[in-house]
Amino acid sequence: MSKIDIVLGLQWGDEGKGKIVDVLAGRYPAVARFQGGPNAGHSLHFDGRSFVVRSIPSGIFREGSTNLIGNGVVLDPITFREECGNVAKIGVDPKEKILISKKAHLILPTHRLLDAANEAAAGKGKIGSTLKGIGPTYTDKVSRHGLRVGDILAPDFKERFAKLKTRHLQQIADLHYECAPEKDEPAWMEAIEFLKGFKLVDCEYFVNSWLDEKPMLAEGAQGSMLDIDYGSYPFVTSSSTTIGGVCTGLGVAPSRIGKVYGIFKAYCTRVGSGPFPTELFDETGEKLRRVGQEYGAVTGRPRRCGWLDLVALRYTVMLNGVTDLIMMKADCLDDFDAIQVCTSYKVDGKETDQVPFDIAVPIEPVYTRFEGWKTDLTGIRREEDLPKAFLDYIAFMERYLKVRISVISLGPDRDATIER
Ligand code: IMO
Ligand code: MG
Numbered sequence: 086m087s088k089i090d091i092v093l094g095l096q097w098g099d100e101g102k103g104k105i106v107d108v109l110a111g112r113y114p115a116v117a118r119f120q121g122g123p124n125a126g127h128s129l130h131f132d133g134r135s136f137v138v139r140s141i142p143s144g145i146f147r148e149g150s151t152n153l154i155g156n157g158v159v160l161d162p163i164t165f166r167e168e169c170g171n172v173a174k175i176g177v178d179p180k181e182k183i184l185i186s187k188k189a190h191l192i193l194p195t196h197r198l199l200d201a202a203n204e205a206a207a208g209k210g211k212i213g214s215t216l217k218g219i220g221p222t223y224t225d226k227v228s229r230h231g232l233r234v235g236d237i238l239a240p241d242f243k244e245r246f247a248k249l250k251t252r253h254l255q256q257i258a259d260l261h262y263e264c265a266p267e268k269d270e271p272a273w274m275e276a277i278e279f280l281k282g283f284k285l286v287d288c289e290y291f292v293n294s295w296l297d298e299k300p301m302l303a304e305g306a307q308g309s310m311l312d313i314d315y316g317s318y319p320f321v322t323s324s325s326t327t328i329g330g331v332c333t334g335l336g337v338a339p340s341r342i343g344k345v346y347g348i349f350k351a352y353c354t355r356v357g358s359g360p361f362p363t364e365l366f367d368e369t370g371e372k373l374r375r376v377g378q379e380y381g382a383v384t385g386r387p388r389r390c391g392w393l394d395l396v397a398l399r400y401t402v403m404l405n406g407v408t409d410l411i412m413m414k415a416d417c418l419d420d421f422d423a424i425q426v427c428t429s430y431k432v433d434g435k436e437t438d439q440v441p442f443d444i445a446v447p448i449e450p451v452y453t454r455f456e457g458w459k460t461d462l463t464g465i466r467r468e469e470d471l472p473k474a475f476l477d478y479i480a481f482m483e484r485y486l487k488v489r490i491s492v493i494s495l496g497p498d499r500d501a502t503i504e505r
Contacts, residue, residue: 086296086297087296087297087298087299087300087301088296088300088341088342088343088344089117089292089296089300089301089302089303089331089335089337089341089342089343090109090113090300090301090302090303090342090343090344090345090346091302091303091305091328091331091342091344091345091346091405092105092106092109092302092303092304092305092346092348092411093305093308093309093326093327093328093345093346093347093348093405093407094305094306094307094308094309094326094348094349095308095309095310095347095348095349095398095401095402095405095407096308096309096310096349096350096353096354096355096394096397096398096401097307097308097310097311097353097354097355097356097361098125098306098307098308098311098355098356099126099308099350099354099356099379099381099382099388100308100348100349100350100413101128101348101350101413101414101494102127102143102304102305102306102348103126103127103128103129103137103138103143104128104129104130104413104494104497104499105346105348105411105413105492105494106127106142106143106144106302106304107129107131107143107144107146107147107499108499108502109302109346110143110144110147110150110302111147112300112302113144113150113300113301113302114149114150114151114299114300114301115144115150115151115152115153115295115299115300115301115302116142116143116144116145116147116150116151116152116153116301116302116303116304117142117152117153117154117155117292117301117302117303117304117335118140118141118142118153118154118155118158118303118304118306119155119157119158119303119304119305119330119331119334119335120155120157120158120305120306120307120324120325120326120330120334121158121159121219121305121306121307121322121324121326122139122140122158122159122160122161122192122217122218122219122222122306123139123140123161123164123165123192123215123217123219123383124139124214124215124217124219124306124307124322124383125138125139125140125306125307125383126138126139126381126382126383127139127143127304127306127382128382128497129143129146130497130498130499131146131498131499134175135497136171137382137383138168138172139164139165139168139383140154140158140160140161140164140165140168141154141165141168141169141172141179141183142154142183142304143304144302144304145172145177145179145182145183146172146175146177150182151182151184151295152182152183152184153183153184153185153186153286153288153291153292153301153335154183154184154185154186154189155186155189155288155292155334155335155336156186156187156188156189156288156289156334156335156336157189157324157325157330157333157334157335158186158189158190158334159189159190159191159192159218159219159222159223159226159324160185160189160190160191160192160234161191161192161197161217161218162191162192162273162276162277162279162280163194163269163272163273163276164217165276165280166275166276166279166280169183169279179283180282180283180284183283183284184283184284184285184286184288184291185234185280185283185284185285185286186234186285186286186287186288187233187234187235187285187286187287187288188233188234188235188287188288189233189234189288190222190223190225190226190231190232190233190234191222191231191232191233191234191236191237192217192218192219192222193218193222193232193246193249193250193253193273194266194268194269194270194273195249195250195253195254195257195266196218196221196222196225196253197216197217197218197221197269198218198253198257198262198264198266199218199221199253199256199257200214200216200217200218200219200220200221201216201262201264202256202257202260202262202264203220203221203260204216205260205262206260206261206262210358211358212319212320212321212357212358212359213320213356213357213358213359214357215357215381215383215384217383219322219323219324220322220323221253222323223323223324224323225249230249230252231249232245232246232249234280234285235285237277237280237281238281238285242277250266253266254266288335288336289335289336289337290336292335292336292337293336293337293341296337296341300343303331303335305326305330305331306324306326307322307324307326308326308401309326309327309400309401309404309405310355310397310401311326312324312325312326312327312330312404313325313326314327315327315400315401315404317359317360317444317445320357320358320359320360321359327401327404327405328342328345328404328405328406344408344409345405345406345407345408345409346407346408346409346410346411346492347401347402347405347407347409347410347411347488348410348411348413349393349398349410349411349412349413350377350393350412350413350414351393351412351413351414351415351417351418352373352377352390352391352392352393352414352417352418353390353391353392353393353394353397354373354377354379354388354389354390354391355388355389356381356384356386356388356389357386359445360444360445360448361389361391362391362394362396362397362427362430362444362448362450363391363392363393363394363427363450364389364390364391365390365391365392369421370389370390370391371390372421373390373391373417374387374388374390376417376420377390377414377417392424392425392426392427392450392452393425393426393427394427394450395426395427395428395482395485395486396427396428396429396430396437396438396439396440396450397440398486399438399485399486400439400440402486402487402488407488408488409488409489409491409492410482410483410486410488410489410490410491410492411490411491411492411493411494412479412482412490412492412493412494413494414494415462415475415493415494415495416461416462416463416495416496416501418457418458419457419458419459419460419461419462419463420457420459421457422456422457422459423454423455423456423457424454424455424456424457424478425452425453425454425455426452426453426455426481426482427450427451427452428451428452428453428485429450429451430448430449430450430451431448431449431450431451432446432447432448432449433446436451453481455474455477455478455481456474457474458472458474458475458478459474460472460475462475462495463495463496463501465495465503466500466501466503467503468493468503468505471493471503479493489505490505491504491505492504492505493505
């Protein structure tokens with residue numbers, strides 16, 4: 086019996102999951118997405134090429150790999166078809182390598198419009214959604230109105246589509262949102278025909294019988310601080326980005342789970358609205374954005390930047406039962422004289438090392454300061470060549486988080502990775 090190992094983002098997304106899944110995928114014959122949808126943008130860099138995948142698992146470029154889109158995912162046929170086109174351009178046959186759960190829910194064109202209508206109606210209180218229709222699609226799933234991938238084979242699919250569309254048009258009208266609701270429908274219907282060319286599977290049976298023989302890697306999207314239950318609600322995404330999402334999103338029992346790789350960046354970023362205790366509004370934040378090239382892979386939006394928040398990180402390590410930490414982008418701190426790490430919060434004058442119920446209340450981060458290592462880390466490939474100031478910094482984090490940092494990534498390329 087093999088295990089399913091998991092890669093999860095521990096912050097607000099954009100931790101570098103794509104790169105790590107691509108690196109690890111060499112060891113796993115299958116990679117599965119279990120939640121989220123095209124709000125994700127996972128960047129891969131290899132052989133001098135760069136690629137962003139949105140719904141397709143990041144194992145796609147590994148030879149002989151199987152890539153599963155699980156039932157916890159919401160799938161937009163239009164973006165999926167585009168993505169497949171890009172993958173095919175470099176000689177990968179998506180129909181050969183991708184399987185899709187019949188129970189994954191479909192994002193309709195009107196889901197995207199509803200996303201936009203909701204955000205427009207929210208005004209200043211908007212979530213800062215990627216507007217890919219994620220929230221409305223999960224809403225329909227939970228309210229039992231959704232359409233699933235397996236439904237595309239039903240003889241009355243078109244009628245069911247029309248019924249759901251009518252419901253959405255009413256909701257859009259109630260929000261007084263002006264749009265051209267039929268614009269994307271022809272492309273969507275064509276993309277539905279394209280979907281029929283894929284292997285549509287009963288994901289739960291597939292995964293469990295696969296694990297009887299071979300291991301699998303589950304690839305999280307977004308980050309734990311965007312989780313529907315444990316994130317900074319309501320400024321979150323609409324899925325379970327934490328470990329429970331793996332079980333419900335693929336149909337596997339907790340006893341099947343092996344390693345839990347938790348990924349974090351050496352600093353923090355966030356796109357969209359919502360609380361961010363260590364956010365920097367000064368030249369240092371600007372520098373982090375510039376050096377880390379912190380612009381959204383999906384929307385191109387500049388990301389908000391700040392120092393590493395160990396209070397939030399310890400919280401998400403706990404939630405997920407992380408067994409191995411992976412630190413990304415430490416090289417982006419190479420040129421800082423001092424590096425700050427938030428080790429507790431001051432809320433209402435009281436110091437705490439826990440994430441409060443409402444992190445939208447004024448929080449004053451309490452920092453521990455480290456001397457910068459002022460060394461170019463990008464070319465280093467062996468642990469013993471790392472500067473002492475950097476190793477001290479890592480040792481501090483391991484003590485605070487009580488989990489080993491087993492992988493350090495020092496650049497976007499597959500090879501710029503040190504395993505400890
Ligand atoms: P990856 O997988 C960063 C954020 C959005 C917004 C909130 C809700 O690349 O790490 P949604 O479109 O889900 O309704 O948006 O969540 N968000 C992400 N931020 N990385 C992501 O994915 C994200 N997916 C959603 O910016 O604040
Ligand atoms: Mg992203």
